[in-house]
Amino acid sequence: MSDPFSGPLADALIVTALMMAAFMATAVVLTRDPARQAIVLSGYGMVLGVLFLVLQAPDVAMSQIGVGTVVVPLIVVLALHATRRHRKGGDTGEDDRHPDNDTTGTTAGSAGGAGGDAR
Amino acid sequence: MRTRTRILLFAAGAAGSAALFTAGALDLPRFGGALHPYGDRAVHQALRESTTNTVSSVNFDQRAFDTIGEELILMASAIGAVVLLRVVGKEAEDQGATHRHGPAEVSDALRIVGYLLLPVTLLIGVYVVAHGAQSPGGGFQGGVILGTAIHLLYLAGDYPALQRLRPIPVFESTEALAAGVFVAMALAAAGAVPALNGAVGVEVGCALVLLIGKFFEQALLVREPPGEPS
Amino acid sequence: MSHLPYLTAGWIILIGIYGIVTSRDLIHAVVCLSITQSGTYVLLLAIGYRYGATAPVFSDRPPHGRPVTDPVVQAMTLTDIVVGATVTALLLALTVQVAKRRGTLDPGELRSLES
Numbered sequence: 293m294s295d296p297f298s299g300p301l302a303d304a305l306i307v308t309a310l311m312m313a314a315f316m317a318t319a320v321v322l323t324r325d326p327a328r329q330a331i332v333l334s335g336y337g338m339v340l341g342v343l344f345l346v347l348q349a350p351d352v353a354m355s356q357i358g359v360g361t362v363v364v365p366l367i368v369v370l371a372l373h374a375t376r377r378h379r380k381g382g383d384t385g386e387d388d389r390h391p392d393n394d395t396t397g398t399t400a401g402s403a404g405g406a407g408g409d410a411r
Numbered sequence: 412m413r414t415r416t417r418i419l420l421f422a423a424g425a426a427g428s429a430a431l432f433t434a435g436a437l438d439l440p441r442f443g444g445a446l447h448p449y450g451d452r453a454v455h456q457a458l459r460e461s462t463t464n465t466v467s468s469v470n471f472d473q474r475a476f477d478t479i480g481e482e483l484i485l486m487a488s489a490i491g492a493v494v495l496l497r498v499v500g501k502e503a504e505d506q507g508a509t510h511r512h513g514p515a516e517v518s519d520a521l522r523i524v525g526y527l528l529l530p531v532t533l534l535i536g537v538y539v540v541a542h543g544a545q546s547p548g549g550g551f552q553g554g555v556i557l558g559t560a561i562h563l564l565y566l567a568g569d570y571p572a573l574q575r576l577r578p579i580p581v582f583e584s585t586e587a588l589a590a591g592v593f594v595a596m597a598l599a600a601a602g603a604v605p606a607l608n609g610a611v612g613v614e615v616g617c618a619l620v621l622l623i624g625k626f627f628e629q630a631l632l633v634r635e636p637p638g639e640p641s
Numbered sequence: 642m643s644h645l646p647y648l649t650a651g652w653i654i655l656i657g658i659y660g661i662v663t664s665r666d667l668i669h670a671v672v673c674l675s676i677t678q679s680g681t682y683v684l685l686l687a688i689g690y691r692y693g694a695t696a697p698v699f700s701d702r703p704p705h706g707r708p709v710t711d712p713v714v715q716a717m718t719l720t721d722i723v724v725g726a727t728v729t730a731l732l733l734a735l736t737v738q739v740a741k742r743r744g745t746l747d748p749g750e751l752r753s754l755e756s
Contacts, residue, residue: 298443298693310649313683317653317676321660326668333672340679347686348696348710350547351466352719354539356682358555359726363619364675366559367626367726371733372668374499374629375740414663414749421662425655432654436647443692450689450711454697457712458704465697465709469716481720488727492734499741545700551723615723622730629737 309343316340330368337361462604467549471607475597478607482614486590489618493583496625500632508632517568525567532560540612543605550608554615562623570631577624586617646687654680667736667746675729682718689714 316336323329337360344353440446457468470478536556543549564573593610596603657677664670689711695702697712740746 302692307645310646310683314649314652317679318656320676321656321673324665324669326666326672329669329672333675336676336679340682343683344686347690348694349686349689349715349718350696350698351464351549351552352682352686352715352722354547354552355555355719355722358552358559359722360679362559363555363623363726364729366562366623367730367733368668368672370623370626370630371737374626374632374737375668375746377632378740378744379746417662421659425659429651429655432651433648436644436651439644439647439688441643442646442687443690445691445708447689447691447711449713450697450709453712454709457697458699463698463700465699465712466715466719469712470720474713474716477717478720481724485724485727488724488731492727492731495731495734495738499737502741547696547698549719551719555723555726618727622727626730626733 305346309339309346312339313343326368326372330365330372333368334361334365337364463545464543464547464549466547467543467604467608470549470551471597471604471611475607478611479594479597482590482593482611485615485618486586489586489622493621493625496629500625500628503632517566522567525563525569529560529563529567532556532563536560536612536616540608541605543608543612550611551615553608554612555619557612557616558619558623561620562627565627577620579621579624582617582620582624586614586621589614589617646690647684650680650684650687652680653677653683665747665749667739667748668733670748671729671732671736674732675725678721678725682722685714685718 313336316332316339320329320332320336323332337356340360341353341357344350344356453469453473454465456473457463457465460468460472462468462472536553538553539548539556540550540553543553561573561577564570564576589610593607593614596607596610600606654677657673657675657680660673660676661670664673691708691710694708694710697709697715736746739751743751745751
């Protein structure tokens with residue numbers, strides 16, 4: 293008789309959720325363009341919410357899903373929009389970003405896709 | 412400091428921290444072990460007070476002092492952000508910038524979804540706050556839902572309605588009032604979990620409405636070229 | 642498995658600090674700081690987990706059945722998530738100020754402009 297709360301399946305679930313969280317955290321950090329980063333951050337918030345749910349903390353998961361997938365990315369996008377005007381006028385701006393934006397962007401995109409599949 | 416030096420310095424520091432953290436983590440009790448002395452006592456106490464959601468009981472009964480501190484951090488940072496953004500906005504307005512009213516052209520599907528979801532989301536927020544003492548939920552989570560729900564109106568493309576529904580001064584006073592009520596209640600009657608949940612819910616909701624509202628104002632600020640009739 | 646969750650939390654904290662150190666944009670740095678913070682949530686909840694336990698909510702079951710996970714660390718994490726979001730908003734408001742005053746968000750450029 294297998295217990296759904298402990299045993300190899302529960303272990304596998306926890307390890308998968310942990311690996312997904314670590315992977316998405318890395319993806320958020322390596323996405324250098326803040327606009328793309330906000331979207332990846334939203335995915336990370338969702339993955340973290342699932343991890344908290346797996347760790348039997350529904351209260352925390354609720355809070356994390358509300359804050360991590362909605363509030364923080366929304367504020368980041370709005371702040372980005374508010375600062376865009378100022379940085380275009382200056383001598384620094386879009387052009388001194390790293391040219392590898394696109395590659396990190398696609399990595400992050402596939403990471404989000406993988407997260408969606410696993411759920 | 413050059414970027415190279417900075418990364419080398421970080422690598423050294425990170426290697427040291429990682430080694431120490433790993434050594435510390437390997438000496439922690441095993442993951443998933445049965446030894447949780449504080450947790451067991453908290454559960455026991457919560458059951459004695461017949462609060463079925465132990466997490467709410469810890470937040471608003473057993474560690475209510477702690478939550479006062481968190482509350483005040485929340486209020487202080489919300490006030491700080493609103494003040495900072497107000498200064499920026501005021502200067503920009505003095506220089507002749509105006510507000511643009513969001514996306515005027517919104518597809519009907521998005522508009523209908525926004526209008527339909529608004530009451531449902533508000534209702535869920537109230538439910539989560541009100542049932543925080545019994546089931547997963549509480550003032551913090553419900554406040555987040557309430558604070559963001561109102562901004563569905565922006566998704567529906569109705570920025571003027573959003574501004575009417577969200578008079579900033581009212582939310583500022585309500586925020587301060589809720590914080591005061593929470594501190595008074597937590598000092599006088601810690602353990603009234605549903606009431607404290609409500610106060611926190613109102614405060615978190617107001618803080619988020621203020622923050623997101625101020626950021627929206629900043630993001631929608633456009634600078635008209637001077638002398639050009641709008 | 643016995644210590645993997647703690648090490649994962651350490652990795653999340655470390656990768657966030659790496660992002661802050663190598664950041665070329667203050668908004669990116671603020672987001673990396675919030676990642677670092679989320680590592681502490683994983684650490685706290687991992688410490689509070691217990692095998693075979695359910696969530697510490699007794700609304701639909703008898704109080705002395707299955708063991709529950711540690712509610713104390715969950716309460717700490719729960720408040721910190723919400724408070725941390727407003728602190729992130731404060732940092733982003735400061736970033737908007739910096740962008741307005743200096744016209745740039747690159748930390749390297751900011752240092753050379755100091756007077």
